[in-house]
Amino acid sequence: MDFKIDKIDDFMVVKVLKEKLDTNVAPNLKSEIVLLSGNGEKNILLDLSKCNYCDSSGLSSILVANRLCKNADGAFVICGLQPAVERLIAVSQLDTVLNIAPDIDEGIQMMRQSIGKK
DSSP: OOEEEEEETTEEEEEEOSSEESTTTHHHHHHHHHHHHHTTOOOEEEEOTTOOEEOHHHHHHHHHHHHHHHHTTOOEEEEOOOHHHHHHHHHTTGGGTSEEESSHHHHHHHHHHHHHHO
């Protein structure tokens, strides 16, 4: 099992259970998020607290999730970034595009605020 998916209030929490979000895991994450989106879920909180590595395919799946939520007029938040993943996101300048929370609790809070604004 690569992920754990839970529904909290009006959003889905997708927790990546692997240490590496790479070519082995990212395609599954992408399809999971596309499925959620196809089922009408437009608010997704992605918990990456277990991931200490992410490659370009991992970034791609994060961006797909962000785009799907935005296009559906929903909210997308990522949380629990480990230092290496956080650096990669900063170097890619995605920290200016993505909603990032330090941990799951603040991610849930940020998600509730984002949904409340809509």
